[in-house]
Each structure stands twice: as C-alpha cells, then as structure tokens.
Amino acid sequence: MNATLQRFGYPDSVIKEYVHWVVMVRPAQVTLGCTIIAAKSACTSLGDLTPEEGAELPQVIGDFERAVRRIAPALKFNYLALMMVDPNPHFHAIPRYAAKVHIGQTAFADAAFPNPPDLRSVHELTAEQLEDVRRLLAQNWQA
Numbered sequence: 001m002n003a004t005l006q007r008f009g010y011p012d013s014v015i016k017e018y019v020h021w022v023v024m025v026r027p028a029q030v031t032l033g034c035t036i037i038a039a040k041s042a043c044t045s046l047g048d049l050t051p052e053e054g055a056e057l058p059q060v061i062g063d064f065e066r067a068v069r070r071i072a073p074a075l076k077f078n079y080l081a082l083m084m085v086d087p088n089p090h091f092h093a094i095p096r097y098a099a100k101v102h103i104g105q106t107a108f109a110d111a112a113f114p115n116p117p118d119l120r121s122v123h124e125l126t127a128e129q130l131e132d133v134r135r136l137l138a139q140n141w142q143a
Helices: 003-007 051-071 127-139
Strands: 014-017 021-025 035-039 076-080 090-096 101-103 106-108
Touching (some): 003 035, 021 051, 035 051
Antiparallel strands (some): 021 035, 101 106
C-alpha cells in the first residue's frame, strides 16, 4: 500500500477497487460525492504510470461519473491532480452542481459553482454521514 492510499483511509474508505486504481470517499466533501481516485502504484509522478495503469483510468472515471449521476444531477466533474502533500498519483474527483442536493437530512451546496471548486469550503460531516456517502456511492457503482 502506498502512502497516498494510507493517508485517505484505505481500506475503510474504499468505494471500488480496480486492478490499478482505488476509488475512496474523500474525507472533505466539497460537494456531494467527492472521491479520491488513487493509483496503487508506488511511483510519485503521473508520467511514471505504466501504459496499463493509464489505460484503466478512463473506465474508473466513467464508472465514477455514472455512480454520482445515479444519486444526484451533477452537471460537470472536476479532477485535480495536485500531488502537493500526498506523493502518489491521485485525483480529487469533484462533482459539480448548479443547485443544492439533499441526501437524507443533509443538504450539499456547491458554493463556488460555476467557478473552480473551493477546496477550503467543505461540508462538515460526521463519520456516520461520511460513511453514508461512501455506502451510497458503492451501492450505485456498476462496473
């Protein structure tokens, strides 16, 4: 397991695991359904991923987008590969919404839409609420 997977709570945070990638619920939910799409590789640069690792990524992203859209009406998806703190290739996958979306009693607003997401503006969720988001995404995942 690489340091990035460990930092984002692997294996407890896993929504779906692939051969080369893992999708985990992002602890800081900027919008409903934010995830981390992380390579299992020990490399520390996107350019060092193997062709096989790179080839699997479009499937992972497509499955993610379909799962989110089964839950809420995301208009767009933003993918950030900043890798400033966590060293291994990973993306912060952020669904974008024009209006508030509700899951149970929790309302999620996309405060920055249609501008770039504000990663400092997050919804404060309890561990139980975050697990509800993880479980909801996993239940709507079809790969």
